[in-house]
Amino acid sequence: xxxxxxxxxxxxxxxxxxxxxxxxxxxxxxxxxxxxxxxxxxxxxxxxxxxxxxxxxxxxxxxxxxxxxxxxxxxxxxxxxxxxxxxxxxxxxxxxxxxxxxxxxxxxxxxxxxxxxxxxxxxxxxxxxxxxxxxxxxxxxxxxxxxxxxxxxxxxxxxxxxxxxxxxxxxxxxxxxxxxxxxxxxxxxxxxxxxxxxxxxxxxxxxxxxxxxxxxxxxxxxxxxxxxxxxxxxxxxxxxxxxxxxxxxxxxxxxxxxxxxxxxxxxxxxxxxxxxxxxxxxxxxxxxxxxxxxxxxxxxxx
Amino acid sequence: xxxxxxxxxxxxxxxxxxxxxxxxxxxxxxxxxxxxxxxxxxxxxxxxxxxxxxxxxxxxxxxxxxxxxxxxxxxxxxxxxxxxxxxxxxxxxxxxxxxxxxxxxxxxxxxxxxxxxxxxxxxxxxxxxxxxxxxxxxxxxxxxxxxxxxxxxxxxxxxxxxxxxxxxxxxxxxxxxxxxxxxxxxxxxxxxxxxxxxxxxxxxxxxxxxxxxxxxxxxxxxxxxxxxxxxxxxxxxxxxxxxxxxxxxxxxxxxxxxxxxxxxxxxxxxxxxxxxxxxxxxxxxxxxxxxxxxxxxxxxxx
Numbered sequence: 222x223x224x225x226x227x228x229x230x231x232x233x234x235x236x237x238x239x240x241x242x243x244x245x246x247x248x249x250x251x252x253x254x255x256x257x258x259x260x261x262x263x264x265x266x267x268x269x270x271x272x273x274x275x276x277x278x279x280x281x282x283x284x285x286x287x288x289x290x291x292x293x294x295x296x297x298x299x300x301x302x303x304x305x306x307x308x309x310x311x312x313x314x315x316x317x318x319x320x321x322x323x324x325x326x327x328x329x330x331x332x333x334x335x336x337x338x339x340x341x342x343x344x345x346x347x348x349x350x351x352x353x354x355x356x357x358x359x360x361x362x363x364x365x366x367x368x369x370x371x372x373x374x375x376x377x378x379x380x381x382x383x384x385x386x387x388x389x390x391x392x393x394x395x396x397x398x399x400x401x402x403x404x405x406x407x408x409x410x411x412x413x414x415x416x417x418x419x420x421x422x423x424x425x426x427x428x429x430x431x432x433x434x435x436x437x438x439x440x441x442x443x444x445x446x447x448x449x450x451x452x453x454x455x456x457x458x459x460x461x462x463x464x465x466x467x468x469x470x471x472x473x474x475x476x477x478x479x480x481x482x483x484x485x486x487x488x489x490x491x492x493x494x495x496x497x498x499x500x501x502x503x504x505x506x507x508x509x510x511x512x513x514x515x516x517x518x519x520x521x522x523x
Numbered sequence: 524x525x526x527x528x529x530x531x532x533x534x535x536x537x538x539x540x541x542x543x544x545x546x547x548x549x550x551x552x553x554x555x556x557x558x559x560x561x562x563x564x565x566x567x568x569x570x571x572x573x574x575x576x577x578x579x580x581x582x583x584x585x586x587x588x589x590x591x592x593x594x595x596x597x598x599x600x601x602x603x604x605x606x607x608x609x610x611x612x613x614x615x616x617x618x619x620x621x622x623x624x625x626x627x628x629x630x631x632x633x634x635x636x637x638x639x640x641x642x643x644x645x646x647x648x649x650x651x652x653x654x655x656x657x658x659x660x661x662x663x664x665x666x667x668x669x670x671x672x673x674x675x676x677x678x679x680x681x682x683x684x685x686x687x688x689x690x691x692x693x694x695x696x697x698x699x700x701x702x703x704x705x706x707x708x709x710x711x712x713x714x715x716x717x718x719x720x721x722x723x724x725x726x727x728x729x730x731x732x733x734x735x736x737x738x739x740x741x742x743x744x745x746x747x748x749x750x751x752x753x754x755x756x757x758x759x760x761x762x763x764x765x766x767x768x769x770x771x772x773x774x775x776x777x778x779x780x781x782x783x784x785x786x787x788x789x790x791x792x793x794x795x796x797x798x799x800x801x802x803x804x805x806x807x808x809x810x811x812x813x814x815x816x817x818x819x820x821x822x823x824x825x
Contacts (some may be wrong), residue, residue, distance in 0.1 A: 231637065236629035240659055243633065247657070249635060251644035254620075254653040264656035267620055267675070279622035279673050281660045309695060318569055319555075321579035324626075324669045327538035335533065336598065342553035351556040353567035355549065357542055358583045364667040367626045367660075371581050371673030373569070 241442070260444070262384050263311040263430050264374065273302055274381055276318075276374040278308045284366040288408070291455025294333045295369070295412040296408040298340020304433070305372045306348055307412035307476045311431040312383070313421030314376030315414050318353040319345060322369040324360050337368075348414055380421045387428035387447030387481035393504040394486075395479050399436060400464030402474035410476045417478055429480035435473035440504075443479060450512030471517040481506050542602040543744070563748065564686050565613040566676065573700055578676040578681055579743025580610045580618075586668040590710070596635045598710040599670070600642020604761030606735070607674045609714035609778045612732040614685070615723030616678030617716050620655040620732035621647060624671040626662045639670075650716055682723045684697040689730035689749030697781050698789075701738060702766030704776035712778045713721050719780055721796055737775035742806075745781060755806040783808050801820040 235243065248261070267275040282304070284286055287347065288297045302319060311318045323334070345352060350372070360366065396413055411430070420426050428447050431438050436458070444451040460469045484505070491500050506512075537545065550563070557721070569577040584606070585592055590599045604621060611618045623643065647654060652674070662668065698715055715733070722728055730749050736742050738760070746753040762771045786807070793802050808814075 227737070231633040233633050235627060235636070235659070235661070238633060243636065244657070246633070246637065247640045248654075250640040250648055251654045252652075254655065265620065265622070267655065275675070277620060277655050277673075277675060279624045279658050279671070281626050281658060281669075281671065283626050283660050283662050285666075286661060288597050312681045319568065320567070320579055320673055322581045322583045322671045322673075324583050324585050324671070325537060328536050331533040331535050331537070331540060331548070334537070334545065335548065338552040345554055350554075352550075352553045353569065354580050355546070355582060356581050356583060357537070357545060358585050358669075359537070359588060360585050360667050360669065361587045363665065364587075365662050367583075367662065367669040367671070369581070369583065369624045369626070369669070369671035369673075371579075371622055371624075371671075373577070373579060373675060397712060408592055426676045433632045445552060498767055512575065 228451050247409050247466055258459055263308040266381060272378050273375045274378055275313050276312055276376055278305050278374070279369065279371040280305050280308070281366040284436070287449050292408065294336035295340035296345070298337040299344045300408050301368050302341050302344035303369050303410060303412045304476070305370050306344065306414060307431040309374040310412050310414040310417035311429050311478060312376050313380045314374050315348065315418070316350045316372045318436040319355055319370060319372040320349055321355045322358070323355070324358045324367040325421035326364065326366065327359050328362065348412070348445065352471055375459040382421050382426050382429040382480070384428050384443055385431050387443065387449050387506045388506045389449055390504050391427050391481040391487060391506045392502050393440070393451060393479070393506060394500060394502050395459065395477055396500055397475070397477040397498055398459045398461045398477045399432065399477060400468035400472050401461040402472050411477060413478045416495055416498070420478065420480060421491060424482050424486055424488070426480040426482050427477060432477050432479050433473065433476040435518035436479070437469050437470040437515040439479060441515055443481065444506060447481070447506065448509055449506040450509055451504055451506055452512045453515070457503045458500060459499050459501045470515065473518060528679065565610040569684060574608050575677045576676060576680055578611055578614055578616050580607050580676070581671065581673040582610070583811065584605050591812040595688040596638035597607050597642035597645070598699050600639040601646045602710050603670050603672050604643050604646035605712060606778070608646065608716060609733045611676040612714050612716040612719035612729050613635060613780060614678050615682045615719050615731070616676050617720070618650065618652045618674045618676040618695055620653055621672060621674040622655055623657045624632045624660070625657070626660045628664055628666065630664065631660050631668065656731055684723050684728050684782070686730050686732050686745050686748035689745065689751050689808045691751055691810045692786050693729050693783040693808045694786055694788060695742070695753060695781070695783050695808060696802060696804050697761065697779055698802055699777070699779040699800055700761045700763045701734065701777045701779060702770035702774050703763040704774050709776040715777060715780045715811070716795055722782060724781065725786050725792060726788055726790070728782040731780060734777040734779050734781050735775065736774045737820035738781070739772040739817040741781060743817055745783065746808060749783070749804065749808065751808040751813055752811055752815045753759040753806055754818070759803060759805045761781050761801050763801045
């Protein structure tokens with residue numbers, strides 16, 4: 222851990238340096254445990270020595286950023302749980318016990334909050350999880366509502382897929398179609414829990430993550446975590462009907478799975494297991510420093 | 524789980540009905556697991572069948588409510604972890620892996636965030652815990668910053684102290700002195716982790732919680748959870764120097780431990796273990812419907 226240097230007070234703001242650079246600085250300041258256990262992947266992994274690894278994840282929805290006050294509260298509730306469930310899916314695991322923190326203005330109507338809870342319940346029930354606890358706090362009038370969800374999940378030892386195992390030559394794959402989330406999908410998507418587990422068990426993925434900030438942001442993250450570069454075949458990117466490649470790369474909130482797998486990977490069985498859901502090869506990992514770069518995607522402080 | 528009644532849309536607000544009534548309604552709407560596992564205590568308890576029970580907790584700090592923008596960020600970071608650690612202490616347990624979600628305006632200075640992380644690190648290190656992950660999100664300009672901390676902890680089987688086991692005739696006890704938290708203690712307090720464990724192992728407590736919303740709010744909660752009433756000996760309440768009983772009851776954020784124990788409990792050993800820290804009997808539990816009621820304390824939506 223680094224000490225405070227009283228001569229150096231960084232006046233730059235979040236908007237100046239962006240989320241990834243911020244996180245890289247912050248993890249230097251604090252005890253985070255063994256490599257592979259701490260921040261940097263879709264979930265934190267806690268290895269208690271048993272046959273099952275514990276997964277931990279936290280995520281927030283901000284009014285005006287991730288949802289609008291006039292959005293269907295039941296859909297917002299679904300989304301709040303589904304986003305976290307998607308992170309467990311991206312490890313090949315699933316979520317188990319959820320905690321919710323609501324920081325709301327005192328003027329929020331009870332009916333809104335109850336429908337929000339019903340939406341959380343819809344998603345918890347769909348994926349066999351439980352709400353273990355909650356907390357409510359008041360924000361000052363005029364402040365945005367903030368909904369924070371934290372959860373504990375699990376994945377079988379040997380089945381956990383990190384972001385770090387990709388190798389040059391691996392194919393890059395994506396589930397479903399990308400782009401156009403704001404047309405509604407961002408509130409109603411289905412986290413790819415069964416798909417993530419099946420991929421982990423059948424396709425020997427070397428690295429995996431879920432697409433939350435857009436392919437243009439997330440593919441470079443996956444490659445960097447694996448110490449690789451990448452080449453994207455833009456013409457191969459599966460786009461949502463009515464969307465072009467720019468939207469598929471930049472819109473964000475697709476919540477599809479992005480993974481790398483050895484070049485000889487075959488997708489036999491996928492179509493029978495998940496009829497109607499595409500599984501598409503969109504490029505390959507290459508050696509670090511080679512390949513291309515991508516601009517765009519969603520930065521939380523951009 | 525209840526279904527939505529389309530004829531009944533509750534226009535009342537959070538401020539109208541208050542936190543306890545809200546939570547009682549919400550837990551009806553959602554799958555929460557077995558009794559004793561879900562919401563309603565200081566932490567959620569997950570019994571995986573082993574010698575150790577898992578504890579889960581989430582908690583939020585809101586700018587303008589729990590801290591001011593010009594407060595020392597390192598102290599705010601300490602407080603954000605210490606509040607959650609105090610909840611683990613209230614179960615006789617301790618915290619292990621922490622997650623933090625920061626929902627901040629884009630204008631927040633990097634130096635503020637780094638000092639906040641250093642403060643979290645101070646408290647994690649003090650109590651032997653780790654940061655397992657974090658998330659940053661942007662709130663719209665003019666919105667309050669919201670800091671949400673979630674954590675996983677543990678307590679030995681048979682050592683977990685819930686709020687529910689108090690019986691009429693039990694003495695009511697409190698650690699330390701109460702009141703005056705806003706003079707500074709609310710940012711610098713030490714969660715009573717060692718004290719909570721010692722109490723659980725040595726004093727046969729029947730119910731325990733930490734004092735976050737003030738004795739006037741929290742003592743009735745403890746009694747109600749145990750299906751009891753209570754009698755408070757106001758003259759016995761240990762007040763912080765410069766504070767009266769009204770402040771000791773109403774200020775909140777004491778983060779001392781409140782517990783009940785059989786009438787023949789003796790505190791032998793306490794003074795040697797925790798020199799300088801009072802342990803005071805302030806009343807007793809009585810049968811439900813008897814005893815007194817208390818007004819005041821902190822309601823998050825009052």
